[in-house]
Amino acid sequence: KWIEALEIIKKENLTARYLKIQEIIDNDKEDALMGFESYVTQFEQSYEKEQTILKYQERRMNRLNRDKFTDWLFVLYNQSVIDKNSKWKELWPTLKEDDRTLVIMRQPGSSPLDLFKFFIHNLKGKHGDRKTIKKLIKTNSIQLNNNTSFEEFFELAENKSELNRMDRISAKASFETVKDKLLARAEHKRLRNDKNHKSLCHDFYNMMKLLEPPLKHSTKWKEIWPHLTQEPEYINLQIESERYRVFKKFVKKLNKKPRKSHSGESHNKKDRKSENSSSSDDDVTSTGHKRRHSESVHLAKHKLY
Numbered sequence: 001k002w003i004e005a006l007e008i009i010k011k012e013n014l015t016a017r018y019l020k021i022q023e024i025i026d027n028d029k030e031d032a033l034m035g036f037e038s039y040v041t042q043f044e045q046s047y048e049k050e051q052t053i054l055k056y057q058e059r060r061m062n063r064l065n066r067d068k069f070t071d072w073l074f075v076l077y078n079q080s081v082i083d084k085n086s087k088w089k090e091l092w093p094t095l096k097e098d099d100r101t102l103v104i105m106r107q108p109g110s111s112p113l114d115l116f117k118f119f120i121h122n123l124k125g126k127h128g129d130r131k132t133i134k135k136l137i138k139t140n141s142i143q144l145n146n147n148t149s150f151e152e153f154f155e156l157a158e159n160k161s162e163l164n165r166m167d168r169i170s171a172k173a174s175f176e177t178v179k180d181k182l183l184a185r186a187e188h189k190r191l192r193n194d195k196n197h198k199s200l201c202h203d204f205y206n207m208m209k210l211l212e213p214p215l216k217h218s219t220k221w222k223e224i225w226p227h228l229t230q231e232p233e234y235i236n237l238q239i240e241s242e243r244y245r246v247f248k249k250f251v252k253k254l255n256k257k258p259r260k261s262h263s264g265e266s267h268n269k270k271d272r273k274s275e276n277s278s279s280s281d282d283d284v285t286s287t288g289h290k291r292r293h294s295e296s297v298h299l300a301k302h303k304l305y
Helices: 002-011 019-027 029-078 088-095 099-106 112-123 127-139 150-156 168-191 195-209 221-227 232-236 240-256 265-275 279-294 296-301
Strands: none
Touching: 029 099, 029 112, 029 168, 088 112, 099 112, 112 168, 127 150, 127 168, 150 168, 168 240, 195 232, 195 240, 221 240
């Protein structure tokens, strides 16, 4: 207020130090008041502008921190650490000491748990998003490979308005799902007439019959594959998408027909003859069963599921 300003001028003896102030006050008090009000208005506007900029910068920094945390969840997803069924309590030991988590905990807004729940909710990708991405890949004749990222796909797509309307997590997850399926389908189409490859798939399929404890229809690939890495059938079938395809085919049949327990070597040979197209294949799988039967205790110790 002007009265408060006059008291400060008097208290600080500003009129003695700055003759111009005394001159203004003595000549025209109304001009002095108007000048003071103009100064206060400019100061308030400057302060409000500064506060607006600071708030914008803070919100932007908070958003970038959330994006960094979400990007980290994508990294863990690509490393198969996270999937759509992951639980917070399982992941928390991995997250709690990381700076990206600690930063989110110190800022207002969404917590790490909130972001994790939102991520998992959108991880499956919306059906409409997957359909749109598949259409854009086809209409833009985009050539995909294992290293094609969502960002590269986004740059190649001509109609970005549809992508911009998608949720970021759902869009990226949907792209990865569509990409994996298209590449796996193309690879399978290329290999389906390859007799050697069909034989490798057949061996891998039969090997899964002989695992102890038996696989269930609810068994997940991420639960079983670490226990297969030393098996010749796993090593020989080098294409990961084909391993997964054969595994999915195997567990799908478990849903239709209950898996019978192994009653002996003769029973296994009989079962394999229905799958094999030649007697030589029977000999190979019979030998494999004997080897795996001796390893069943080792596999059971690992608790495959």
